[in-house]
Amino acid sequence: MDNWKGLGADEDKIVRRKLSDQVFDRLREMIVRGELAPGDPMPSERELMERFGVGRPAVREAMQSMHTQGLITISQGERSRVSELSADLAFRQMDMVARMLLSASSDNLEHLKEARRLFEVGMVKIATEKAVPADILELKQLVADQATMLGKPAEFIKADIAFHNKIASISGNPIFAAVSDAMLTWLFTYHTDLLIWSGRENVTLDEHSKIVDCIASGVAADAENAMRSHLNRSQDLYRHQN
Numbered sequence: 001m002d003n004w005k006g007l008g009a010d011e012d013k014i015v016r017r018k019l020s021d022q023v024f025d026r027l028r029e030m031i032v033r034g035e036l037a038p039g040d041p042m043p044s045e046r047e048l049m050e051r052f053g054v055g056r057p058a059v060r061e062a063m064q065s066m067h068t069q070g071l072i073t074i075s076q077g078e079r080s081r082v083s084e085l086s087a088d089l090a091f092r093q094m095d096m097v098a099r100m101l102l103s104a105s106s107d108n109l110e111h112l113k114e115a116r117r118l119f120e121v122g123m124v125k126i127a128t129e130k131a132v133p134a135d136i137l138e139l140k141q142l143v144a145d146q147a148t149m150l151g152k153p154a155e156f157i158k159a160d161i162a163f164h165n166k167i168a169s170i171s172g173n174p175i176f177a178a179v180s181d182a183m184l185t186w187l188f189t190y191h192t193d194l195l196i197w198s199g200r201e202n203v204t205l206d207e208h209s210k211i212v213d214c215i216a217s218g219v220a221a222d223a224e225n226a227m228r229s230h231l232n233r234s235q236d237l238y239r240h241q242n
Contacts, residue, residue: 042081066080113187119180120164127223150201207233
């Protein structure tokens, strides 16, 4: 009878969960089941207190956790509402972890750049295969818009992100679009304090124009080569401060 003593003792312990965690789980289940649909107002605190048999602190803490995870939106003076679940929301929830990861080591930033190169070469191939005339016109306009941002590093970078995000969106895959936006935001926004614009923005504009021309030509290999060359060369546009 004594053989089992001490075996798996930690795993066998019964842990009493916080009431707020249990309320959170119930609310999440209501969303998963469709009882609460995107855009629906959340039940009032009193309704939730009565339904789950808990006090106001547990309900408020659970609601705050729902808001922190992006499952609901809380507006001052208005009823909280269920958020629209999307790939974009999922990646936004990773922002804080991504910031900490990239800040922890310069190696992580290099890994992100490598992942970006592989991803964007794939995106431009798909864009070349799927782009319609309206997409080409929009890409050309984005390049023209970016040209007006010369001398304004922050705005120029935002325009750069918009251009590459457009290429990803041509795929028609919302996950690709969300990955592109998240990856570029992490790369440019979270490290603007470490990166210095080099003053060779015109080179970037010329390369963007070439990428658009290749997409318009419908030759995927040319578009891939243009994107690969652009991303490899563009790494030289940034240098770490000493």
